[in-house]
Amino acid sequence: MDFKQRVYQLVKKIPPGKVSTYKEIAREMRNTKLGRAVGQALRHNPYPFTTFNKEKQIPCHRVINSNGSLGGFNQGVEQKIKLLNQEGIKIINNKIDLDKYLFKF
DNA sequence: ACGGTGACGCTCA
């Protein structure tokens, strides 16, 4: 299993209305130091949010920074915010309330 | 093989 594939598998586990962080994902795989590598993987996301195939969809918009900020998004941060709002996640000042929405593996 | 870069994280001043 490729590193990237592992990342995608974990991201797909995130339920609607929840979010996860690079830190948690990295920790789940090996150690928290892998955050950058995780970013690489999602950056090469084969299924952008525009993909309607739910089975293969990778909700990369649910992956945020450990500090609650959205981080980057190759499709545009504004779209990311839209999608998250659409799932009922409140975003304040471009940040997410991790206490409420963080999904832990 | 090597060095640069990135959607990051931690530590310390």
Add this chain to the structure above:
DNA sequence: TTGAGCGCCACCG
């Protein structure tokens, strides 16, 4: 409370 510096792993030229 901020900001700078360093480290980390994977990917690409």
